[in-house]
Every structure is written in structure tokens, then in C-alpha cells.
Amino acid sequence: MNQTINSDRLWQSLMEMAEIGKTPAGGVCRLALSDEDLAGRNLFIEWCEAAGLSIRVDELGNIFARRAGTDADAAPVLTGSHLDSQPLGGRFDGVYGVMAGLEVVRALNDAELQTTRPIDIVAWTNEEGSRFPAGCMGSSVFAGRRELDVMLDLQDLAGLSVRDELKRIGFDGPEKCGGFPVAALYEVHIEQGPVLEGEGKAIGVVTGAQGMRCFRVNVKGVEGHAGTLPMNQRRDAFQGAARMAVAIDELANTFQPQPVMTVGVVAVGPGARSTIPGSTMFMVDCRCPDEQGLEQLETEIRSICQGIAEARGLGLEIELITTIPPITFDATCITAVRDAAERRGFAHRDISSGAGHDACHVSVVAPVGMIFVPCKDGISHNEVEYASPEDIASGCQVLLDVVVEAANKI
Amino acid sequence: MNQTINSDRLWQSLMEMAEIGKTPAGGVCRLALSDEDLAGRNLFIEWCEAAGLSIRVDELGNIFARRAGTDADAAPVLTGSHLDSQPLGGRFDGVYGVMAGLEVVRALNDAELQTTRPIDIVAWTNEEGSRFPAGCMGSSVFAGRRELDVMLDLQDLAGLSVRDELKRIGFDGPEKCGGFPVAALYEVHIEQGPVLEGEGKAIGVVTGAQGMRCFRVNVKGVEGHAGTLPMNQRRDAFQGAARMAVAIDELANTFQPQPVMTVGVVAVGPGARSTIPGSTMFMVDCRCPDEQGLEQLETEIRSICQGIAEARGLGLEIELITTIPPITFDATCITAVRDAAERRGFAHRDISSGAGHDACHVSVVAPVGMIFVPCKDGISHNEVEYASPEDIASGCQVLLDVVVEAANKI
Numbered sequence: 001m002n003q004t005i006n007s008d009r010l011w012q013s014l015m016e017m018a019e020i021g022k023t024p025a026g027g028v029c030r031l032a033l034s035d036e037d038l039a040g041r042n043l044f045i046e047w048c049e050a051a052g053l054s055i056r057v058d059e060l061g062n063i064f065a066r067r068a069g070t071d072a073d074a075a076p077v078l079t080g081s082h083l084d085s086q087p088l089g090g091r092f093d094g095v096y097g098v099m100a101g102l103e104v105v106r107a108l109n110d111a112e113l114q115t116t117r118p119i120d121i122v123a124w125t126n127e128e129g130s131r132f133p134a135g136c137m138g139s140s141v142f143a144g145r146r147e148l149d150v151m152l153d154l155q156d157l158a159g160l161s162v163r164d165e166l167k168r169i170g171f172d173g174p175e176k177c178g179g180f181p182v183a184a185l186y187e188v189h190i191e192q193g194p195v196l197e198g199e200g201k202a203i204g205v206v207t208g209a210q211g212m213r214c215f216r217v218n219v220k221g222v223e224g225h226a227g228t229l230p231m232n233q234r235r236d237a238f239q240g241a242a243r244m245a246v247a248i249d250e251l252a253n254t255f256q257p258q259p260v261m262t263v264g265v266v267a268v269g270p271g272a273r274s275t276i277p278g279s280t281m282f283m284v285d286c287r288c289p290d291e292q293g294l295e296q297l298e299t300e301i302r303s304i305c306q307g308i309a310e311a312r313g314l315g316l317e318i319e320l321i322t323t324i325p326p327i328t329f330d331a332t333c334i335t336a337v338r339d340a341a342e343r344r345g346f347a348h349r350d351i352s353s354g355a356g357h358d359a360c361h362v363s364v365v366a367p368v369g370m371i372f373v374p375c376k377d378g379i380s381h382n383e384v385e386y387a388s389p390e391d392i393a394s395g396c397q398v399l400l401d402v403v404v405e406a407a408n409k410i
Numbered sequence: 411m412n413q414t415i416n417s418d419r420l421w422q423s424l425m426e427m428a429e430i431g432k433t434p435a436g437g438v439c440r441l442a443l444s445d446e447d448l449a450g451r452n453l454f455i456e457w458c459e460a461a462g463l464s465i466r467v468d469e470l471g472n473i474f475a476r477r478a479g480t481d482a483d484a485a486p487v488l489t490g491s492h493l494d495s496q497p498l499g500g501r502f503d504g505v506y507g508v509m510a511g512l513e514v515v516r517a518l519n520d521a522e523l524q525t526t527r528p529i530d531i532v533a534w535t536n537e538e539g540s541r542f543p544a545g546c547m548g549s550s551v552f553a554g555r556r557e558l559d560v561m562l563d564l565q566d567l568a569g570l571s572v573r574d575e576l577k578r579i580g581f582d583g584p585e586k587c588g589g590f591p592v593a594a595l596y597e598v599h600i601e602q603g604p605v606l607e608g609e610g611k612a613i614g615v616v617t618g619a620q621g622m623r624c625f626r627v628n629v630k631g632v633e634g635h636a637g638t639l640p641m642n643q644r645r646d647a648f649q650g651a652a653r654m655a656v657a658i659d660e661l662a663n664t665f666q667p668q669p670v671m672t673v674g675v676v677a678v679g680p681g682a683r684s685t686i687p688g689s690t691m692f693m694v695d696c697r698c699p700d701e702q703g704l705e706q707l708e709t710e711i712r713s714i715c716q717g718i719a720e721a722r723g724l725g726l727e728i729e730l731i732t733t734i735p736p737i738t739f740d741a742t743c744i745t746a747v748r749d750a751a752e753r754r755g756f757a758h759r760d761i762s763s764g765a766g767h768d769a770c771h772v773s774v775v776a777p778v779g780m781i782f783v784p785c786k787d788g789i790s791h792n793e794v795e796y797a798s799p800e801d802i803a804s805g806c807q808v809l810l811d812v813v814v815e816a817a818n819k820i
Binding site: 191192193194195198210212214224225226227228229230231232233236238239242243245246249252253258260261262263264265266268271272273274275276277283285287353354355378380381 | 601602603604605608620622624634635636637638639640641642643646648649652653655656659662663668670671672673674675676678681682683684685686687693695697763764765788790791
């Protein structure tokens with residue numbers, strides 16, 4: 001394969017799309033099913049139609065723009081991502097995957113090359129979950145992981161439902177959501193972390209997505225007067241919790257395979273400067289690429305907290321409040337991405353996704369691969385989010401190669 | 411001296427006073443200048459007049475009940491405490507010191523013994539500071555440490571001022587607050603901590619009051635995605651703050667003279683479970699019996715936080731927000747209390763007060779001594795607060811001895 005993408009055209013499309021919902025600080029606000037999302041969808045469809053694609057919209061507003069293959073009955077290859085953004089999001093998260101899909105098709109048009117299978121560029125509804133509280137809404141219903149009606153009834157803070165907003169913007173499509181076979185799906189996305197940039201790698205070969213377990217830890221001590229209770233008679237809940245948090249952090253730094261663990265929520269009661277804390281609640285967000293690692297980490301976290309609580313005479317309750325199992329992508333897709341990067345001479349490394357993506361959901365019903373490109377300082381969900389034109393082009397080139405390979409394989 | 415107090419009468423007076431503002435759980439709610447405080451003041455004055463004392467009320471509502479001495483011109487010996495309570499306070503905090511003063515006078519009446527100096531039983535206004543936000547209000551103005559007019563203008567949450575409430579309950583007295591010489595002041599009080607009970611000591615010979623320095627520590631890190639930022643690239647403000655809090659706790663456990671240090675307020679920002687904390691504020695309440703110790707502790711706290719912040723790439727601001735210098739009581743008064751306890755055969759130990767008391771303020775204008783008695787489990791400012799009749803009696807007996815000794819010394 002030696003078709004090459006047009007990197008200027010890709011960058012131009014990205015920048016043009018970034019005008020829709022543009023924020024003063026150079027980011028984008030294109031909340032799902034808003035007027036800005038509608039404008040983005042319409043521009044995308046306009047471009048797709050100009051490229052000769054046929055458009056389908058399903059009942060949840062997911063858009064499929066098809067480039068026909070020579071075998072009309074063959075299951076399509078899907079590629080895409082999402083057009084919606086965070087309230088103060090960047091110009092690349094999601095929309096890059098959709099514009100890269102468009103560039104793949106445009107490049108194939110330029111080369112007058114027809115694949116065996118059809119290629120569908122997909123724009124999933126409400127990936128961010130910031131307006132309607134269910135991230136990856138379109139892809140998760142497509143994959144049968146969530147109920148359509150439950151999603152349609154979800155409301156934003158103003159009380160507007162997904163159902164009503166889909167109707168209002170005219171994207172309550174006639175097609176059933178999901179239920180058709182998919183030969184493969186590839187999604188290209190910015191990393192949203194600092195690993196590729198730090199190591200000078202152009203391409204991240206995504207092997208899957210980390211699993212997550214989130215714990216709520218309640219530490220119970222005894223309140224007391226900060227001035228009169230000697231140190232050796234205290235049962236200070238926060239001092240226990242602080243030691244647990246430090247030990248959990250140290251565990252995360254030494255455990256293999258390398259997990260990430262975060263204590264981001266801490267509540268100290270009663271929270272008075274002259275009262276020894278009688279209670280402390282904190283949350284541990286624990287992520288690891290494999291299930292066995294998560295299981296071991298949970299055991300270690302419980303053991304660390306138990307040991308500290310017992311040694312300090314504190315009460316302890318640990319509640320597992322969220323579980324997301326790790327996802328491993330299709331071995332053939334992973335290899336295809338790695339080989340394409342290698343053939344193109346791009347520095348690459350295998351990487352596990354720390355964030356959730358539409359592709360993760362689709363991976364339960366189809367072979368899936370993902371391509372990451374570096375983003376500046378690892379920053380995302382932020383108006384300063386940035387990826388260089390070169391890296392954007394490299395990711396799209398790999399995407400072209402793997403999509404064409406899959407679309408010609410029957 | 412072999413006059414003895416009447417422990418049944420003392421207990422009876424305490425229990426009768428505890429009926430005023432009695433709470434369902436067996437505590438007391440007698441907020442400063444409330445109707446309950448008024449009822450308590452009136453009962454106290456009624457008892458004092460029955461004991462032949464003459465009453466003076468000053469412009470801040472402080473009550474002085476005088477038993478005449480043989481030398482009418484000699485400076486009086488003062489003894490007393492306060493009648494107001496916390497919203498859900500106990501039956502002993504403060505009121506014990508006033509009732510013990512009354513019992514001293516009653517015992518002297520029984521013995522028909524007249525002292526050289528007059529003895530004033532004093533009930534200070536608003537020691538608790540829970541209704542009007544200035545604890546030890548009466549004694550601090552008496553000692554010239556606060557401005558009378560500022561205090562009179564203070565308002566409670568309902569917007570009622572000290573001035574108006576004093577007038578309403580008829581305790582806006584004609585006497586100037588302070589300004590007369592005091593030969594000595596003795597105050598007996600429950601310990602409000604667990605030390606005496608834990609060591610089986612009946613009497614605490616109070617040598618002074620701890621000083622306090624309170625710090626606000628702001629730790630600044632960098633926010634990040636809990637799923638995508640590797641552990642070794644994080645600048646997690648809470649992980650830095652937790653290590654600082656633990657190190658400060660360890661310092662408190664090893665430093666001499668033994669301080670107490672408490673981290674009772676912690677605020678983690680942004681406080682989301684999947685975001686690495688970008689900021690953490692915490693407060694350190696640090697108390698120590700001597701100024702040099704406080705100074706060293708401040709140096710060590712700053713050095714601990716600095717070291718951790720530098721090692722972890724975090725920003726740091728430490729602000730000293732409150733300073734209360736330590737107080738050392740009059741050596742003669744301390745010795746008098748210790749000797750009296752010894753003569754009466756009471757187990758005793760020297761102790762530094764962890765809480766503030768009216769006597770601490772008066773100590774800057776007169777020789778002052780304090781006597782502590784044990785309270786159950788060290789609990790105070792709570793409806794379950796309790797001290798045994800035996801301990802209550804022992805403290806009052808020592809008080810009688812030191813008051814008579816001081817009142818006969820010219």
C-alpha cells in the first residue's frame with residue numbers, strides 16, 4: 001500500500017471544524033446535541049456527501065457515512081470517533097478521529113482505489129458525557145452494553161432529554177442502533193497523556209484499555225480537643241487516612257504491571273482546626289491494564305488500610321463503588337497497527353489506554369484497534385490541548401493503511 | 411488551716427445550677443446573656459446575698475460578690491470562673507469554679523473566720539465565645555487585653571449585640587470593667603483532657619497555658635487525568651500534603667517538651683475522584699507550653715514542608731494565621747497550690763493547660779494560680795461531661811486553702 005494522506009487537507013478540515021463552538025482561549029465548546037454539535041454534524045455530512053459517501057443516521061443520532069466497496073454484502077470496516085466536546089475542550093479530542101476517517105476516504109478517492117468491503121466513517125453521539133451523564137453513549141448502545149430507551153430518557157441539567165434534543169436537531173434517525181456485523185473498527189485519537197511525547201514516539205499501538213476499580217474508604221477515629229489530648233492518646237482518623245494514602249501511592253510506584261492510583265477526594269470530619277478528626281473519607285481510583293493486577297491491587301489496598309487502622313485503633317470500611325473491567329483489543333488489529341507504523345518508519349510503542357473511548361465499547365462486538373498520537377504536555381479536556389500537524393498526519397497515515405488492509409481482507 | 415469545705419453542699423449547688431438550661435441528654439445549654447444565663451446569674455446572686463456577700467456588676471456584666479476582709483482597703487483575692495456554657499455543654503465546665511468559690515465563702519462563714527483581705531467571687535461574662543465570637547470576653551477586657559467597646563458591639567448570629575443583651579437582662583452594670591488591684595486570683599476547673607484521670611491524680615497544679623501557633627499550608631501541584639498520567643510524572647498536591655501531615659504528626663510525637671499538633675482541616679482541589687489533585691490546603695494547630703518550643707516547632711514544620719515540596723516538585727505557601735503566646739502562672743501561686751495539695755494528701759502533678767481560661771487573661775495583670783481536677787475520659791464541651799463528687803470536693807478544698815492563705819497575706 002502506498003496511498004498517502006494529504007496532511008494539509010486533514011489539518012485544514014480540523015481547523016475549520018474547530019471554528020464551530022470556538023472558545024476565546026482557543027478551545028472548543030460543542031456539547032452533545034447542542035446547536036454547535038448540530039453545526040459540526042452538518043459540516044461533516046456536507047463534506048462526506050461531497051466525497052460521494054452515503055449517509056445513515058441511527059435512532060441515537062450516530063452518523064455512518066459509507067464509501068461503497070466492491071462487495072456490497074460484505075460487513076463494513078468502521079473508523080471514526082466523536083464530534084462532541086467537553087464544555088471547555090480542545091480541538092483534537094474525538095474530532096481528530098472523525099476527520100482522519102474523512103481524510104482516509106478522500107485519499108482513497110484521490111487514488112481512485114476501491115476496497116472490497118465498504119468503509120463507514122462513524123461519528124458517535126455524546127462520547128464526552130458532560131451534557132448527558134453517560135459517556136460513550138452512542139457506541140455503548142451500538143455494542144449492546146446499554147439500553148437505548150434509558151439513554152433516550154436521560155436529561156441534561158436543564159431537564160432536556162436526549163430524545164427531545166435528537167428530535168430538535170433532526171438527528172433522531174430511522175436506522176436501528178447497532179445490530180449489523182462489523183469486519184473491524186479502527187479509531188485514531190490523541191493520547192491524552194504524556195507518555196508518547198515524553199519518549200518521542202509518533203505512534204501509540206493501543207493494546208487495550210485499563211480496567212478501573214474505585215474504592216470509598218471510611219476511617220473512623222475519635223474526636224478530641226486539639227489542645228488537651230496528648231499525642232499518644234489520640235485516635236486521629238485523618239492521620240490514619242494520610243498514612244493509607246501515602247502507602248497506596250508507594251504501592252502504585254512499585255507494582256508491576258505499572259498501575260495508576262489516585263486519591264482525588266478527601267473529606268475530613270468535623271473539619272475544625274482545633275478538633276482532632278473523628279472521621280475521614282477518601283476515594284482511591286485504581287487503574288491497571290489487566291484483571292489479575294487489579295485483583296492483586298485490591299487485595300493489597302485492603303491489607304494496607306487494615307494494617308494501618310489496626311495499628312492506630314481506627315475503624316475502617318472499604319467499599320468498592322465502581323468496577324470497569326480491562327479491555328484487550330483484537331490481536332490481529334493490534335498487530336496491523338504496529339506493522340503499519342513500522343512499515344511507515346514511525347517510532348512507536350505499545351500503550352494501554354488510560355481513558356475510555358468509543359472503540360473500547362465496540363470491542364465487545366467486533367475486532368477493534370486504536371492508534372494514539374502524542375498531545376502536548378499530555379493535556380486534554382482543556383482549551384490548550386494541542387497535537388502537531390506532523391503527528392496528526394502520522395496517525396492518519398497509519399489509519400489509512402490499516403483500514404485499507406482490513407477492507408480488502410475477506 | 412483546717413477549715414474544710416462541705417462537699418455535699420457544693421455538689422448540691424452544682425446540680426441545682428445544672429437544672430437551669432438542662433438538656434435532654436443531661437447537659438446544659440446556658441449561652442452567654444441568654445434567659446438561661448440570666449437565671450443562672452440570678453440564682454448565683456441569690457446564694458451570694460444569702461451568704462452575706464455584697465454584689466457589684468461591671469459594664470461588661472462581670473459579677474463580683476465580695477466577702478469583706480478585716481482590711482477594707484486591701485486588694486481583694488479573686489476566685490471564680492464562668493456560668494455560661496457551650497450550646498451542648500456539660501454541668502461542670504466553668505460553673506464548677508464559681509460554685510467552688512461560693513463554697514469557699516460558705517465554709518469560711520461556717521468557721522466564722524474572717525480573712526484580712528476581701529474575697530471576691532467572680533463570674534466572668536461569655537467565657538465560651540460560642541454565642542458572641544470572643545471567648546474569655548469578660549476576663550480579657552478586665553485584663554486590658556481587649557477593647558470594651560469592640561466587645562459591646564459584637565453581635566450574635568441573630569444580630570443582637572452584647573450591649574443590647576446586657577441591657578435586656580439588666581447586667582449592664584455601673585462599675586468600670588477592670589482597673590482595680592488584685593492580690594491574687596485562683597480558678598478551679600475540670601481538666602478537659604485525660605491526663606489526670608489516666609494517671610490517677612486528684613489535683614493538677616497548673617503551671618500555665620500552652621501557647622498556640624496555627625498555620626495554613628497551601629500545596630500547589632498540577633492537575634491531571636487519573637487514568638493517563640503515569641505515577642512518575644505526577645505532581646500530586648495531596649500526596650505531598652499527606653506526607654507533610656504525617657511528618658508533622660511524627661514530629662509532635664518525638665519533640666520535647668511534648669507539644670500537641672493537629673491537622674484538623676484539609677481541602678483537596680479540585681476534589682474529583684478521577685483528577686489528580688492540583689491543590690491541597692491544610693491547617694496545623696500547634697501548641698506547646700513554652701515559647702522557645704513553639705519557635706523551634708515552627709522552624710521544623712516549615713523545614714519539613716519545604717523539603718517534601720521541593721522533593722516532589724510542588725509549590726508551597728505557609729501562613730501563620732494565629733499566634734497565642736504561652737502563659738506562665740505566678741511562681742508563688744503555683745507553689746501554693748502544689749503545697750496545699752500535698753498537705754491535704756491529694757495525688758497531684760504539674761500540668762500545662764491545653765485550653766484557654768479566664769485565669770490566663772487575668773494572669774497578665776495579677777498573680778494567678780489554677781487548679782485542675784480530672785474529668786471522665788477527658789471529655790468536655792459535651793453533654794456527657796462528668797467529674798466525680800470526690801474530685802470536685804478535692805479541688806475545692808485546695809482552692810479554700812490557697813484563697814485563705816492569699817487573703818491573709820499582706
